Amino acid sequence: MILVTGGAGFIGANFVIDWLRVMGEAVVNVDKLTYAGNLGTLQSLHDDPRHSFARADICDRAAIGQLLSTYKPRAIVHFAAESHVDRSIHGPGDFVQTNVIGTFTLLEAAREYWSALEGEAKTSFRFLHVSTDEVFGSLGADDAPFSETTAYAPNSPYSASKAGSDHLVRAWHHTYGLPVLTTNCSNNYGPYQFPEKLIPLMITRALSGDALPVYGDGQNVRDWLYVGDHCSAIREVLVRGVPGETYNVGGWNEMKNLDVVHVLCDLLDRERPKQAGSYRDQITRVTDRPGHDRRYAIDARKLERELGWKPAETFESGLAKTVQWYLDNQEWVDDVASGDYRKWVTTHYAKVA
Ligand code: NAD
Ligand code: DAU
DSSP: OEEEESTTSHHHHHHHHHHHHHTOOOEEEEEOOOTTOOGGGGGGGTTOTTEEEEEOOTTOHHHHHHHHHHHOOSEEEEOOSOOOHHHHHHOTHHHIIIIIIIHHHHHHHHHHHHHTOOHHHHHHOEEEEEEEGGGGOOOOTTSOOBOTTSOOOOOSHHHHHHHHHHHHHHHHHHHHOOOEEEEEEOOEESTTOOTTSHHHHHHHHHHTTOOEEEETTSOOEEEOEEHHHHHHHHHHHHHHOOTTOEEEEOOSOEEEHHHHHHHHHHHHHHHSOOSSSOGGGGEEEEOOOTTOOOBOOBOOHHHHHHHOOOOOOOHHHHHHHHHHHHHHTHHHHHHHSSHHHHHHHHHHTTTOO
């Protein structure tokens, strides 16, 4: 079996569901269940004997050590993190704690466990660390996309904490020989994404008639990847990636934020027309995010060249699926948008109509 951390969050849960469907191999899913983790997302696995859930903090060395010796996984796929840039600006402490100390603690538990393995179990063990393109900083309009050799230049507390975790993972390979793999991915979207991130935030606020807050001039660029494609990339890297290597994962799909919001509004106008006017009428420009990175873009050619991976979805097909999913799963949104979420929205978007 494999051990997944953060498997009750957006990408982790998509990965676990996808892994069980495609690979059929058992998973122990370790998650602290912060505001971003939801067991409701895993409801379809409720009676699946291949899925075991353990509520634990990756900073808790004893708990992680116990889980490793109980389940004896052949690999660890590490998603657990504080993941929202805006929250990292309001409160960076949790990001350093989980992303840096948590990854360090997990690495140490993994090293102890892996060191005691023998033969094939030891050589085939893998620790896959899921990271982000934000560690590379911000691109100018004409710069080449981030490659695996781009120098790190993180700009937010979130990306700095992820960069710290990447460095620890790298060092545990070089110093101790732990067979690690690192993936650096661009912006994901798709089902089960917490409605604090751009795409689900805009869909849910559009439907509830709230203002759609676009930061600054709306011209910041992100490279969007459908979450199912991220899951297939991680599977490929886990199966065939070379220990010690890093792999960039991206959608070849750069879009300006305002254009993304326009496309979303147009899709909603078609699927769920308003009584009068367009969802575009709800768009509001708001104060920019401090230190807002201007452009991210991923050069994913290494993954294609070495492991044969390419994204399957276009932005049009992925976004249409995503909008339909949110329209069909209003109940999931209502469940996750509980106390903590309301508090976040009230504080962060205080000045937005
Ligand atoms: P998310 O915020 O939706 O989920 C994070 C999960 O981790 C939650 O279930 C949460 O409960 C759990 N968690 C948080 N702290 C924990 C702790 N101390 N111990 C155990 N569990 C803990 O995040 P996501 O968007 O699914 O991102 C998953 C990973 O992918 C993160 O490492 C993130 O940095 C990375 N990533 C995300 C994106 C994106 O666009 N969302 C892109 C590239 C990389
Ligand atoms: O690039 C990968 C990263 O993508 C991941 O590592 C992070 O975990 C993930 O949260 C995401 O970070 P971003 O900051 O790019 O995502 P977010 O959805 O928060 O914002 C996307 C863009 O939209 C960004 O330029 C800021 C803008 N934005 C966001 C929000 C929430 C707005 O204009 N208005 C908003 O209300």
